[in-house]
Amino acid sequence: MSKEVSYLNMNKQYSYVGKSLKRTDILDKVTGRGKYIDDLKFSNMLYGKLIRSTEAHARIINIDTSEAEKLPGVKAIITAKDVPSIKYGLSPARYDENIFCTDTVKFYGDKIGAICAVDEETVYKALKLIKVEYEVLPAVFTPAEAAKEDAPQIFEEFPGNVNTEIHLEFGDIEKAKQEAYYVRTDRLVGQRTLHGFIEPHCAIAYWEGKRVHIHSSHQSVHYLQHHIARIFDMKEGDVRVTLPYVGGGFGGKVDISGVDISAVALSKITGQPVKMFFDLEEVWLNGRGRHGMDMTYTTGVTKEGKILFVESETILDGGAYSGLGVATSYYAGSLLNVLYDFDNYRFDAYRYVTNLPPCGAQRGHGQPHPRYAFESHLDHIAEDLGMDPIDLRLVNARKANTVTPNGYEVKSYYLTEANELARDASGWKDKKGKLPVGRGIGVGNGGFVTGAGFCMYRTDLPHSIGMIKVYDDGTHAIVYSQAVDIGQGSDTVLTQMAAEAMGFPYEDITICTRDTDLATLDFGAYASRQTLMAGWAVKRAGEDIKKKILIQAAEMLKVKEDGGYRSGKLMPEELDCKEGLVFVKQEPGVNITFAEVARAYFVKHGVLVGRGYYHPGKLGGKHKGAAVGTSPAYSSATQIAEVEVDMETGVTKVVGTWDVHDSGCVVNPQLLHGQVHGAFSMGIGETIWEKVTFDEKGKLLNGNFAEYRMPTALDMPHVDSLVLDTFEPNGPWGVKEVGEGATTPTLGCVANAVYDAIGVRVAELPLTPEKIWRGLKEAREAKEKEGK
Amino acid sequence: MANFVVDKNGIKRYLVTIKVNGNEYTKMVKANSLLVNFLREDLDITGTKKACEQGDCGACTVLLDGKPVNSCMVLTLSVDGREVTTVEGLASNAKLDIIQEKFIEHSAPQCGFCAPGILMAAKALLMNNPHPTELEVREAIAGNLCRCTGYVHYVEAILDAADSQ
Numbered sequence: 019m020s021k022e023v024s025y026l027n028m029n030k031q032y033s034y035v036g037k038s039l040k041r042t043d044i045l046d047k048v049t050g051r052g053k054y055i056d057d058l059k060f061s062n063m064l065y066g067k068l069i070r071s072t073e074a075h076a077r078i079i080n081i082d083t084s085e086a087e088k089l090p091g092v093k094a095i096i097t098a099k100d101v102p103s104i105k106y107g108l109s110p111a112r113y114d115e116n117i118f119c120t121d122t123v124k125f126y127g128d129k130i131g132a133i134c135a136v137d138e139e140t141v142y143k144a145l146k147l148i149k150v151e152y153e154v155l156p157a158v159f160t161p162a163e164a165a166k167e168d169a170p171q172i173f174e175e176f177p178g179n180v181n182t183e184i185h186l187e188f189g190d191i192e193k194a195k196q197e198a199y200y201v202r203t204d205r206l207v208g209q210r211t212l213h214g215f216i217e218p219h220c221a222i223a224y225w226e227g228k229r230v231h232i233h234s235s236h237q238s239v240h241y242l243q244h245h246i247a248r249i250f251d252m253k254e255g256d257v258r259v260t261l262p263y264v265g266g267g268f269g270g271k272v273d274i275s276g277v278d279i280s281a282v283a284l285s286k287i288t289g290q291p292v293k294m295f296f297d298l299e300e301v302w303l304n305g306r307g308r309h310g311m312d313m314t315y316t317t318g319v320t321k322e323g324k325i326l327f328v329e330s331e332t333i334l335d336g337g338a339y340s341g342l343g344v345a346t347s348y349y350a351g352s353l354l355n356v357l358y359d360f361d362n363y364r365f366d367a368y369r370y371v372t373n374l375p376p377c378g379a380q381r382g383h384g385q386p387h388p389r390y391a392f393e394s395h396l397d398h399i400a401e402d403l404g405m406d407p408i409d410l411r412l413v414n415a416r417k418a419n420t421v422t423p424n425g426y427e428v429k430s431y432y433l434t435e436a437n438e439l440a441r442d443a444s445g446w447k448d449k450k451g452k453l454p455v456g457r458g459i460g461v462g463n464g465g466f467v468t469g470a471g472f473c474m475y476r477t478d479l480p481h482s483i484g485m486i487k488v489y490d491d492g493t494h495a496i497v498y499s500q501a502v503d504i505g506q507g508s509d510t511v512l513t514q515m516a517a518e519a520m521g522f523p524y525e526d527i528t529i530c531t532r533d534t535d536l537a538t539l540d541f542g543a544y545a546s547r548q549t550l551m552a553g554w555a556v557k558r559a560g561e562d563i564k565k566k567i568l569i570q571a572a573e574m575l576k577v578k579e580d581g582g583y584r585s586g587k588l589m590p591e592e593l594d595c596k597e598g599l600v601f602v603k604q605e606p607g608v609n610i611t612f613a614e615v616a617r618a619y620f621v622k623h624g625v626l627v628g629r630g631y632y633h634p635g636k637l638g639g640k641h642k643g644a645a646v647g648t649s650p651a652y653s654s655a656t657q658i659a660e661v662e663v664d665m666e667t668g669v670t671k672v673v674g675t676w677d678v679h680d681s682g683c684v685v686n687p688q689l690l691h692g693q694v695h696g697a698f699s700m701g702i703g704e705t706i707w708e709k710v711t712f713d714e715k716g717k718l719l720n721g722n723f724a725e726y727r728m729p730t731a732l733d734m735p736h737v738d739s740l741v742l743d744t745f746e747p748n749g750p751w752g753v754k755e756v757g758e759g760a761t762t763p764t765l766g767c768v769a770n771a772v773y774d775a776i777g778v779r780v781a782e783l784p785l786t787p788e789k790i791w792r793g794l795k796e797a798r799e800a801k802e803k804e805g806k
Numbered sequence: 807m808a809n810f811v812v813d814k815n816g817i818k819r820y821l822v823t824i825k826v827n828g829n830e831y832t833k834m835v836k837a838n839s840l841l842v843n844f845l846r847e848d849l850d851i852t853g854t855k856k857a858c859e860q861g862d863c864g865a866c867t868v869l870l871d872g873k874p875v876n877s878c879m880v881l882t883l884s885v886d887g888r889e890v891t892t893v894e895g896l897a898s899n900a901k902l903d904i905i906q907e908k909f910i911e912h913s914a915p916q917c918g919f920c921a922p923g924i925l926m927a928a929k930a931l932l933m934n935n936p937h938p939t940e941l942e943v944r945e946a947i948a949g950n951l952c953r954c955t956g957y958v959h960y961v962e963a964i965l966d967a968a969d970s971q
Contacts, residue, residue, distance in 0.1 A: 020958050040910060047918030048906040050853020050893035054919060057852035214953045216857045216865055217919045265855075265919030266953055298858045505917025505954045688913045692955055696916065699956030723862035723951055731944040731957040 021738040022691045024684065025439060026432075028745045028752070033597050034517040034524045035751050036743075038688035042509045042529055043263065053262045055220040055235040060291040063222070064093050066134030066284055067141050067294065068276055069148055070303065071123035074373040074716030075157035075170065078119060078150060081130065086147040091140035094287045095148070097131035101283050106249055108241075108273060108378075110475050112181065112340035114173060117249065117279050122155065124172055124338040125373050126716045127303030132280035134292050157373035159716050161312070161333045164370040172338070172371045181336050182347040182369035186641060188355075188423035189362030194327035198318030202402060204395040205314040207782040208387030208765070210335065210710040212307035213380050214700065214728050217265020218298055223281035224291035231258045234278050237267040238542025239500050241474065243534045245274050246282060261532035267504035268700070269379035272544050273306050273341050302710060302721030305375030309346055309384075310335035313391040323403055323410045327362035328354065332388065334369040337376035343369055345474075345646050346377070349384025352647030354392060355422040357433065357463055357654065358414040363423055373716050379544065381700060382466060382761040390705075390783065393462040393766025397773065406450065407461055407770070408441050415463075416654075425639035426648055430746040430754070432680035433463060433654040440656040440678040443740055449660065450774070459660045460770025464762025465680075467649030468746075468755040469547030471637040481547075483538040484555030484630035486516055486563050492616025492626075495522055497529045497559070500540040501552035506757050507689040508548045512556045514685055515750065519560025520628070521567075521595030522612055546755035549685060550651060550748075551632050557750040558630030566626060567612060568593045570619045571600040575610055650748040653755045654680045657698070657763040661771040668790030670706050670772055676738045677763075682746035682754030691739040693756045698737050701764020703729045705772075709784050808886045822886040826851065827895030835882045842866040842877040844885075845892060853893040853922050864950030867923035868892050874930040876949070893922035896929060905929060905967045912963035916954035924950045928964045937968055 046052030069081075083095045098118040107113040118131050130150060135141045158164040158172070164179035172179055195201070221234040230252070236242050239259040247254040264271065277294035285292040296304065312333040318326045332350045336343045351365030380386075400410040415433040422428065440461070441447070449459045473479060485498040497516040503509040509529045517524040531537050540552045568590040575588055584604075594603050601609035619626050637648040660674035677694045684690050707727035711719045720726045745752035765783065773779050778793040808820040811834070819834040826849060833848050842859075845851045845868070854877060855865040861879040868877045869891040877890075896903040905928050908914075915921035924947050931938055931946035938946070943964045947957065 019962070038913070041913055043918070044910045044913065044915070047915045047921050048893075048902070048909045048925065049897060050851075050922050052918060053852070054855070056856065057846070059850070214951075215917070215919075216863055216951060216953060217855070217917070218857060263918060265857075266917040268953070298860070505915075507913075507916065688959075692913060692916055692959060695956035695958040696954045697956075700953065722860055723858050724860065728951055728953065729956070730948045730951065731961060732948045734944075734957050737956060737958055 020736040022687065023740050024687060024743045025740060027743045032518050034514040035685050036683065038686055039510065039514055039524055041507060042513050043503065054217060054265050055222065055233060055262055056295065058222060058233055058262060060222065060224060063291040063293055064134040064136060064288060065138050065141050066132055066280065066292050067145060068129050068280060069131040069133060069145065071119065071126060071128040071130055073123055073152045073154055074126045075122065075124060075155045075172065076152035077122050077155060078130065079153055080151040082149040086133065086144040089140065089144050089147060091136040092144045093134050093136065094284055095131060095133045096283055096287065102249060102251065104249055106245055106274060107340050108342045108474055109340055109344040112344055114175065115339045125375050126718065127375060128338065129276050132284060132294065134284045134288065157716055159372055159374060159712065161335050161370040161372065164372050172373065176371055179371050180368055181340055181371045182344045184347055184351065184365065184367040184643060186351065186643065187364045191327050191329060191362045191364055194362040195318055198326050199321040200403060201316065201318040202399050203314065203316040204398055205781065206391035206394055208311040208313065208390055209783045210308060210310045210377065211380065211704045211708045212302060212710055212726065213268035213270035215266025215268055215270060218296040218301050219271065219275045219277050219304065220293065220295040221277040221281045222291055222293045223285045225285055229256045229258060230282050231260065232278055232282060233260050233262065235264050235271055236261055237271045237502050237504055237544055239502065239532055239534050240539060240541050241272065242278060244475065246278065249279060250282060259534045261502060264502065264504040267543060268381045269383060269544065270306050273378055275304050299718065299721035302718055303375050305337055306341055306378030307710065308380040308387065309343065309377040311350065311387040313388060315392055315395045317395060317399060319399060323405050323413045325358055325360040325414050328360065329364045332367040334367065335377065336369045336371050337374045338371060339376040341376050341378040343377055346379060346384040348643040348646035350388050352424065353385060354388065355424055356426060356428060356652050357416060357465060359416040359420065360414065361423050374712060381697065382758045383545065385464060385466060385762040386701065386704065386765050389462065389464045389762045390765035390769055394769055394779065397770045408437055408446060411437050411461065411463055421638065424641060425644060427638040428652050429748055430682060430744055431652060431654055432742050432744050435742055436654055436656040436678040436680050439740055440658050440676050443738060444658040444676040446658065456663050456665045456775055458771045458773065458775025459658060460767045460774050461656065461658050462763035462766030462770060463656050464759060465652055465654035466546050466755055466759030466762060467647065468550045468651040468653060468749065469634065469649055470545040471634050471648035472645045473541060479539065480631050480633040482540040482551045482555035482632040484552065484559035485538045486520065486559045486628040488563065488616045488626040490620050492613035493526065495520065495527045497527060497556060498537045499531050499552050499556060500534065500537045500542065501548045502532055502543040504543050506693060507686065508543065508552065510689060511549055511685040512552055515553050515556050516560045519557045520563045521597065523598045546758040549753050549755065550750065553750040553753055554632035555630040559628040562630060563626065563628035564595055566619060567595055567600060567615050571610055571615045574615060574618060575602065575608055577602060577605065577608055651682065651746045651754045653759040655759055655763055657767040659767045659771045661768065661775055663772060663775040663790060665776065665794065668787035668794065670785060670790065672702050672735045672768060675735050676740065677760065678740045678742065679756055679760065680742045680744055681756040682744050682749050683752035684741055684743050685753060687741065690741060690756050694739040694760045695737050697760030698764055699729050699734055701761045702768055705765045705768040705783060706785050808883060820883055822882060824885050825889040827891060837883055839882040840878055841880040841882050841885055844882040845877060851892055851894055855919055855922055864923045864927065865920055867926040867950060869926055869930055872930065872933060874927050893925055896925060903929065904970055905932065905964065908963040908967040908970065912959045912966065914955065914959040914963040920950055920952040924952065924960055932968055932971065936971055940965060
C-alpha cells in the first residue's frame, strides 16, 4: 500500500489548518449531483461547433456555407468577416491569434468559423456540407524545418519563424570554465504531451441586454472575462463568467479556446443561448500542452561535484500560436538556479512557430522537460566522477534564505532534507548500483513557483481579494473568492483557512467561487498560486471578521467582580475566538458564542463582512524576463522511482515511487498527497508512453484516449508520499505550493531509473519499448564492434 | 423488435421502455440514439459523464442488468426492456452506498469527472466479488481513466469499502 507521512511538523496546532477535512464538493462529486458544463441546459439553447482547417498551412480562397445554411435546423454560420478582427493571446507582446483565420490557416485544425443549430446531430451534418477551398502553402513541422533559410514564413511578425528568443547570462562563465575540474555536455529531447483532463472544453453564452453571461470550463474567470471584454470591445462589467465544476485543467483551460468567443458571437446573432463544445480530438487540436524541447546542457564541476557553471540551449517547438509559450520559454531556464546553487549560468532559448497545434502550459509549466534533461545530465556527471547521484545533488542543493544569481529571493527551502529523507525511505543505499540487470532506481529533483509575481497582462490590480459575509443570525458564513477549483481542492483549503482565521466552524461555512458577479477578484488556477495568494486574501478577510467580533464581544462579556482574573471592562485584545466560541484568554470559562456576538453586531451595524487583500509586492529579479520565475515562495521536492525493464521487449514497469515534498505548512494532508499521486501518474505517463503525434502533412494521429496512452490503474505503482511540514514566511500559516511542482521531478527520476536498469541512456522521451529495445541493440552492437 | 413510427422524413422512431434506477421510462428514440445521450439528454439524468464517446475513458460507465458498460458504446434500442443503474441509483433513500462513503472518507475524486464511472465499475466488482484483491480492484477500474489522482485513493477506498461491507 501507498504511505502518507508528515515529517518536521514545524506548525503549531490549529483548529482547521493542517487537518484532512472532508472536501467541500465531495458529496456533489460522489452522487452525480454536481453539475459540469455539459450538464447545463438553458431554455431554447442551440448547439454549436467550430469549423476547422483540414490543411496545415494554406491560404483560404473561398468558404462556401450555402449548402449547410439550407439544412433545416441550422441557425447561424460565422467566419472571420462576422467577428471583430482584433488579435488576442495570453502574452501581451505576442497577441497573434485571430478569432477565425482571416487569410491563412496555420495548422490542421485551425479555427475557420463556427456554426450553431438546434441539436448536435444537425451541427455535425452541417459541418460536412461546408466547403473550404485552399491554396496549399509549404509547411514546417519541426523547429529544424522552421529554422531553415528557405523555410516558409508562417507569421510576418516572426522572421525566421522565431517566436521567442532568449539570451541570459549571469556570473562569469569563462572564468568558471578555467576553474572546472570536469566538464560534460549532454543533449536530451522532451516530447509534445497533452494535459489529458477527461472533460472536453465547452462553453455556453447568452445575452441579458447589454451584458453577456458565459458559462465555461476554464481555469480563470478573471482572464476569460478580461479577454472576452477586450475582444468584443466591451466593459469588463458587462461580461459575467460563471464556472460550474471543472473536469480538470492542468494548464489546458487557461487559454481562450474558441468555444467561449464563438458562443458569445453566435448567441449575439441568434438571440438564443448557444452551447459550443469540443469532441475529444478537438481538445488535442486546441493543444496548449507541453512544448517539445530539445535541450543541451554543458556543466562544469569541481572534483567534489560542486557546479561551477551551466551553459544551456533549449529549442522549443511552439506550434502555430504564442499563447503562453513566451512564458514557457523563460520558465524553461529560470528555475534551474532556484534548485541548485551556482553562480555562473547561461540560458539561450529559441521558440519556433511550426504548422502544428499551439503548445502552452501544462502542469509544472516549462519545468518537467528541463528538469528531466538536467537530472539525467547530473546522473552522468555523478557517474563520471564516481559519486552517488544523491550526494552530487546534496553538494549543490540550494539552502533557505538565499538569493539566486538571477535575483530571486528564496526564503524557506528544504531540498537537502528532501533528498536525505527520500534516500532513506526508498532504501537507496541498498539498491543503487546493487540491483540486478533490468531493475533500476533513479532520483530527480524539482520544485516550482508558488504563484507568479505578475499578472499575465499589465495591471496594478491586486492578485487576490477575499470577502467573507456572516449570516444575519451569526450561524453561517460565506467565503467569496474567484479562485478556481479544478479538482485540486482550493475550495476546501480556502474554507479551512477562512474557518481558522475567523475562529468559526468549518462545517458552517459555504464557499462561493468561480463567478465574476458573485465572488471577489482572484486570477485563478495557474502557476500553483491559489493556496498562497487566495489564501492570504481569505485569511485577511477572516481576521477582519474576527477583529470585529472581538470588539463586539468585549462589550457583551463580563468578567466576574471577584474570583476572576480581574474585574472591569474587557478590551478586545483580551479575547480570542476559536471554533465558534469567543472567550477571555486568561479565563476561558468566560465565553459567548460567535453566533450571539455576530447577531448583536448585525443588529447594531448591519451586515458583518470581512475583507482581505493580497498583492505580492515587488519581488526579486531585474533582468529581461525576470517576471517569469519570480515568486513569493518556492517549493522543492525529491522523487525516487524504481523500475523493472524487460531486457527482451523494452517494456518498462514502474514498481515503486517515493516523493518527499517541501510544501511549507500543509493545509490538508489528504489533498496534498492526492496532488502528489496525480502528478506522479502524469509524469510516469509522460516518461514512458505519452506523445502527441502527427503524420507527414501535420494531421493529428492520436487525438483520443486509446492511442494517446495515459496510465491506467494497472500501470500505477504505490506512491509513498512523504511531506516535510515546513514553514514559509511569505505564505499564510507558512504555506507553499504542491500541485504543479510535484510533476517536475518525475520525468527525470523515472528516466534515471531506466538508465540504471539498462545501462543505456535513451535520450528522447517517451521511453517506449521500441526506443529501449533499439538503445540496447545499438549498445550491444557497438560493444561487439569494439570487441572485434 | 420495438414498435416504431416513421416521421415525415422517413426516419424511424422506436418506442422503448427502460428501467433506470428503478423507474420505468417510455420514450421514442432514433436507431442511432446512444444510451449515454438517452440518459443525459432525454431523461436529464446527468450524473453519467460523457467525454471520449469512443469507449476509451469509462466516464460514462453504467450498470446494464448489473454489468458495467460504457454507455457511449450502447445503442438505446438494445436496452429496451432492460435495467440500467447510474450513479444516481447508488444511494437508496438518501443513504449513500458504502463505496460512496469510502470515496468521501478517502477523498478519492479530485475534479470528480471520472468519479461516477469509477463508482459504477467498483459497484459491479463488489457485487460479484465482495472481497477482491488489490489487483482485482485495479483490473476492475482499468477501463476508467483518471488524470487527477493516480488512482491511489480510489483503490484504497474500494478496498476499504470491501472490508466494511
